[in-house]
Amino acid sequence: MEAGAGDRKRDKKKKQEADTAAKATPYEKLFKDKRVETVRGGGLTLHLTADKLYLELPDSLLGRGLMITTTIEWTGDPGDGLAHQQPVPPYMVEFGRGKSDTLLCMREFAPVVIVDGSPAMREAVGRSNIGPIVASYAVKARTPDGKSSVVDVTALFVGDVKRLRPIDPEGGNLEMIIKDKGQVGGPLNQFSTLGYKFSSAAKILYEDRMVRVESCGAYSAEDEAN
DSSP states (O other): OHHHHHHHHHHHHHHHHHHHHHHOOHHHHHHTTOOOEEEEETTEEEEEOSSOEEEEEEGGGTTSOEEEOOOOOOOSOTTTOOTTOOOSOOEEEEEEEOSSTTEEEEEEOOOOOOOOSOHHHHHHHHHTTOOOEEEEEEEEEEOTTSSEEEEEOHHHHHSOOGGGOSSOTTTSOOOOOOOOHHHHOOTTSOOOBOOOEEEEEEEEEEETTEEEEEEEEEOOOBOTTO
């Protein structure tokens, strides 16, 4: 009898756990059993897990211009850039909904063109100056209050996005490396390396009216001519 009572208790506990898991929202499931570092700033929220960076974007910021800047925090070669230097111009973007609520699109922010004339003319000019879509993001979850979308922006900050590169591999200050054929091979007894790749998100910090993302970079590629 006692064994039967114990089995019933275990079955009841398992059922309760299954019911709780079934009731979990997509937002809760997204971060369940993960170590998450969360920061907020400028109306935005970032969630950093072991290998993903999620952006929690309020609906109130859709269609509004956001500025992304790149700053060199530290470097092993001052010839490629100096600490605290902003090597590329700020990148102005805006987010909007795709064809459904399950997709957010990021487009380059187009400058506002003010014209005189009828409402129809102003609308036509506005439709003729829409920034191009440069990326799209699947909505992983909606926040519990239903006011924000959560998207995975790992590739934006740790991928090879040309407009955000701290060092331009095409533009210089990179040194050709000559090695012996026995080390790397090649008919000309030489091998040159050149390139760019972000490796991982390091940490996220926050300041007043902004969210700051720090990431590490590594540089490598092959010269096809060799």
